[in-house]
Amino acid sequence: MSATELRRSFRRQFRAVARQIWSLRVLRGAALTVVATAALLALVAAADYTLELSWAVRAAALGVGVIGVAVLAARWVVWPAREWNRERVAAELEGLFPRLGQRLRTAAELGARPAAELAQAGVSPALVAALEEETAEKVKPLPFQAALPVRPALLAGFAALVCVAAVVAGAVGLPEWRTAMKRAALAPTTYTTLTASASADAVDENADVEIRATQSGRARAEVVLHVREAGDTEWRQETMEAVDGAFTAKLSRLRATTEFYAAAGPEKTAVQTIVVRHALKIISARAEVASPAYTGVPVASVESGTFSGLVGSVAKVRFQLDRAPVSAELVLRNPAKPKDAPQRVPLTLDGKLASTELRLTTDLEYSVEARDADNMPLVPNRFRVRVTADQPPAVTFDTPGENMEVHTLAEVLMRARARDDFGLTKVGIVFQVNNEEERALVLLDVDKPNQRELKAEQVLLLEQFLLTQKDCVAYYAFAEDNHPDGPQRVTTELRFIDIRPFQRTYRLMDAPDEVPGGPRRELIFLDEVIARQRFNLNQTIRLEARAKVRLDPGQVEKIAAFQNKLATQTHDLADFLSGLGVDGAAILAQAEEAMLLAVDSLNADKFATAVNQERDALRYLMEARETAQQALFRQPPKVRAQARAFDRLQRQKLRRPNEQAETLAQIAGELAKLADDEEGVARDIAGPLPMGTNGPGGAEPKTEPKTAKGEDPAQERQDDVAGRATGLEKAAANAKGLTALAKERIAEATKAANAGADALGKGDRPTARKDVDRAKELFRTASKQVAALAADEAAQQLAAARDLANEIAAMTAPPTDTKAPGPGGMGDEKVPGLGGAAEQAKSLKDVLENLAASGAAADADAARKAAGLLKEANLQDAIERLNKPGAGDDKAERQDLAERFGALGQKLDQAYREAVAPRLEELSKLERAANDLEQRAAAADDAADFRRLAQQGTEFVDRLDAAGLGALVGDEVRNALRGPGTEAGRAVLGRGFAAAHTKLLSKLQEFVNGDRFTTGTEAVPPEYRDLVERYQRALSGGTK
Missing domain, CATH: 2.60.40.1930 (Macroglobulin (MG2) domain)
Structure with missing residues (x-):
């Protein structure tokens, strides 16, 4: 391989390693950023999931988190991306492989630069090339892959993947967590x-x-x-x-x-x-009522839909609503005919106003119905129109008074006043002598329209009619109004003027038994019959006028019955006078006949005929009054006394129309009232005579003349007492359960009261005082005796007998020291006698005998004890000793009698306690049962409850019957118990049981409260004291 290719290969290798290291570093930073982002999002979501953070808090938290993530992203992603360039990678490799020295950085920095640039920079290109070659040779065997940060990048990527997976899994599997994540991302969820x-x-x-x-x-x-x-x-x-x-x-x-x-x-x-x-609403209502023209009344405005007006008036009604309606009408109803269909009157609409006119003929009830554009109705409403008829005028007399008595030559001023709401047309006064033709005393025609008041006045000269005491003048006033359909006429009641003698002469009577002064009217009863006949005549006249419009059969029957009763009383008086041989009976018979004819006419609806017949009866009564009075004045005192007694009895019958038999308790109460009234009469007698009763010269009351002006109030009160006593005597004669002794005492007291009345009528006040005092004591004694007999329970009779025995013991006890002067003694005063104690002892004996003779099964034990005490006490002997002359002055005798009656009182008290305790327990059980039934009746609400209530109620009624208290529940309750169980029947039972409960409480009160007042807290045995105290609290607090 040439040097040039070697250098190029080195460069490619180095650049590849540099890119790998940079990528791994950036990827690692990105993974960590993802982890941080996931953690931040989860943290915010968790906080929101728990606390439900508001959007602002979540936004703030998210903002802080984003900033934090951005910082972390800059630290983990941006910074490595910028930091890990070739020079940094070369330095990293030199650090990993020290043998390279700084060759790698120099070769990486200069190797890729052009030769010209190196020359310009003062660096030899050949030297750089040689360095590259050398470096290339040296790095060949070196494992540059070891410098790659693969593991940290993989770990960071795995962590990022796990976090993302956890977030995604939670969001998918948990809806609320998904919501939390969305909310953490500020989603509106x-x-x-x-x-x-x-x-x-x-x-x-x-x-x-x-x-x-x-x-x-x-x-x-x-x-x-x-x-x-x-x-x-x-x-x-x-x-x-x-x-x-x-x-x-x-x-x-x-x-x-x-x-x-x-x-x-x-x-x-x-x-x-x-x-x-909103429904339509009435904001305001207004009615303008125009009355008929003849009334002269101006148009009246009323700020309401409810108003009143006269018949024939025209009313314009107007309603203002809260918004404009689209339809409106009045719905008129006649309250007198609720079943008739209502009348509908359309209303005239003007924006929010609705109006119409009504002609008033009868009372109306109306409502306004309306709807708006949204079909919303008017709020339910109701108004009333009261239509009044033109009332008849009113006419009254200023003078004379209603009852008037004048002599035959009197000049009587008559003045009548009339009033009408809208105008009078005629006012007058009419009179009539006996039953002759009516005559107008004064008649006024009114020309002025709408004159509402008028006075008619004239003097009636009686002298021209040649009247006598048997004549009578009747008169009345009338008035007519301006009603357009015909005047309405009104009259006053018929009034009467009685005629008395022109002169009355008084003289001193020589006979001691004659009545002092002028003629005395023994038959005051006849005056009351005349007054009642006048009243019935006026009622019949009024009935005749009203019958033309509407006949009231009930009123006819009432007037006829009243007239028939007057006829009966007139008949009784006629028989009495005939028996005495006194004039006037024949005239009274004529009056009776006229009354009975009037009754027949009334029943036949012949009212005009009845009026004339009643007038005839009235004339006969007045004639008979004068005739009988004159005849009685000529009779001996004995006959006149009989007349006064009869008069008192008849007056009492008039005042006590209810003649049904009275109970013993009522008789006892009336006797007590008579005793109190006699005590008042005694005080009047002891006082000075009224002005005008004493004659000149200071004569004794027995011989003093009595003028017409000086009416003795004591005599009036005693007459009333005597009359009431006579009526009570008749009622007592037929009273069930009253003993012969009680009836005898009532008769003696009545006789004494009548004797006192006769003595006062003669002016003999000293004698009257004795009779009144005797009547008072007899009434008082009889009251106590009858009250004891009136007790419903045998135990109560024992208690009454005990109280009588204790009272007798107190009355017979000797005074402390009758001779000792000063505050502790009575000085020389007379020692009280024992006559009153004897009468009380008779009462005690009578009460015990009555109890001993009782055949009631419930009273058997008390009757047996009463019989034993009667035999042991020997009351007849004690009564004889009390009546023995001088017994009251014998201190030893009084002491013995007091001890004897005191011991009897103690025995009676013991018997009472033994009798009352079981009865009290029985009553208490019944009271609790009644209270329970009352509550059950109030809570019963279905058929099953009623069946149980009826069963328990029937058992309760049976217990009451067995205890002799069946009268506490009436037939209505008994029928309801047998009934089907309706709501009305349940109500009857509720009221019936409540009434029985109240009555049982009253019974307990009689046993508990009543006896404690007389005997203290030991009225019942100690074992029943808690029961007594419980019911005492219940009765005083009104609880059940």
């Missing part, structure tokens, strides 16, 4: 795909909308809905509910267009909008 949709994109106002959200990819624990009304800046958040693999939330009653989006972790949907369509 998310771990979770979230969608949200509304059940409707557009809804009507107040509609509900459901929002449904679904998610795919990474699952989120909760999805939050963000909501706001359009235009708001703040979002309202609420957590959506997971349902069937999705999340839902309900937006209720939307009132404005609403925006929403859903968020799950960092992911959220786009903002969506739900358009809310």
Whole structure:
């Protein structure tokens, strides 16, 4: 091989080695760069996978990583590519093969240069050639391949391949990792795909909308809905509910267009909008009501759709809506005819305004219906038009008063006032003497239009009619208005003027039993019958006027029944007077006949005839009043006393129309009230006489004349007490369970009350005081006795007997020191007697005998104990000792009697405790059962519950019947228990059990509370004290 070829071969070999080394170095750097890039991408992806970094954080991390990779790429790729040139390769080889020295670098540097360039550079070309040749010879045996960095390049390439393979495998096999890698590369992707949709994109106002959200990819624990009304800046958040693999939330009653989006972790949907369509709304309403011309009333404006107007008025109604409608109409309904089809009236439209005119004839209810261009309806509305009729005028009397009594020569001023809403045409006053023809006292015709008030005034001269005390003047006023269809006429009720004598003479009576003063009216009852007959006459006149428009059968029956009752009372009075042989009975019989004829006419709808017949009856009654009074004045005092007693009884019947039998508890209460009233009468008697009752010269009350002006209030109150007592005596006579002793006491008290009334009628106040005091004590004693007999339970009767025994013991106990002066004694005062104690002892004996005679199975034990105590106590002997003269002054006797009755009280208390304890336990169990049933009835909501309730309720009712308390539940409850179990039946059971529970609590209260007031906390045995305290708390707190 020539030298030239050798040099060329050397050059080619060197250049090949240099290229290989450079390539391996660059490839190694590129592989390392790939490893760094993969690691950086994996690191950012891992961080995002775990923390779900925001785009900005990921971008920043990626930017830092890119910079780092760029630096590493410059270090590992760019720098080796620039650094590993031929000179560096030659140096590397010289270092690897020291024997070459620097020949290789010199040959590599100069060998390829042209000869001219070498010469110019001062280097001998021949020398360079010789050096190349020498170097070529020397490198022939050298293994330049050992200088190639193959292993580092292969390792770096393998590492790069592994990293790339790991990244690619993770991205392919794990979707979330693929997402993380994409996100690390700043791709716009998310771990979770979230969608949200509304059940409707557009809804009507107040509609509900459901929002449904679904998610795919990474699952989120909760999805939050963000909501706001359009235009708001703040979002309202609420957590959506997971349902069937999705999340839902309900937006209720939307009132404005609403925006929403859903968020799950960092992911959220786009903002969506739900358009809310608003119904038409009425902004304002106005009605202009033009009344009929005859009223003279100007047009009235009302800023509302609800208004009122007179019949015949024309109303222009106008409504302003919030936007222009395309159609509108009024829907009119007659509230008096709800089943009739409504009437529709189209409205005139003008932009947002809708209007029409209505002629008012009857009450209306109406609504406005309208729709806009989007077919949205008007908000439901309702208005009312109240149509009033032209009311008749009103007419009243200023003078005279309603009841008037004058002499035959009186001049009576009559003044009437009339008013009307729109105008009067006529006002007058009409009078009538007895049943003669009506006459106009004054008549005014009104010419001025729309005169709303008018006064009619005239003096009635009675002298010209030659009246007597048996005559009567009736009068009334009337008025007519300007109604265009015909005047409406109104009259006052018929009024009456009674005629009294022109002169009254008073004289001093010589007979001690005569009534002092002028004529006294024994038959006040007849005055009340006359007043009631006048009332019924007015009712019939009014009925006659109303019957022309509409007949009310119920009112006819009511007036006829009232007239028939007056006829019966008139008949009783006529029989009584006939029995006494007193004039007036025949006239009363005529009045009765006229009343019965009026009843027949009323039942036959002959109202005009009935009015005339009632007028006749009234005239006969007034004539009979004067005749009977004059006749009674001539009768002896005994007959007049009978008349007063009869009068009191009849007045009491008038005031107490309910004559049904009273219970013992009611009788006891009424007796207590009578005792209290008698105590008030006694105070009135002890006080000074009213002004005008004392005669001149300071005479004694028994002989003092009584003028017409001086009415004695004590006499009036005693008359009332006597009348009530007489009625109560009759009721007690038929009362079931009242003993003979109680009836006898009530009769004695009534007799004393009537005697007191008669004494006051004679002006004998001292005698009246004695009778009133006796009546008071008898009423009080009878009240306690009847109250004890009225007890429902035998145990309660034992408690009442115990209280009586203790009271007698206190009454019979001797005073501490009747002679000791000063604060501790009674000085020389008289020692109280034992008459009151004797009467109480009779009551005690009567109560125990009544209990001992009880045949009720539940009372057997208490009856046996009562009979034993009666026999042991020997009350008849004790009563005789109490009635024995001088017993009240015998201290030893009083002490013995007090101890005897005290011991009886203790025994009765022990018997009561033994009787009440089992009964209290029984009542408590029943109360708990009633409470449980009440709660079960409230909770029952299906047929099975009702069957169980009916079964338990039937058992409860059976227990009540066995305990003698079956009256606590009525037939309605018993029928409901046997019924089919309807909702109404359940309600009946609920109310019935609640009522039974309340009544049982009241029973317990009677046993627990009532007795504790009289006997302290040991009213029941100690073993039942907890039960007592429990029910005491329940009763006081109102709990169950």
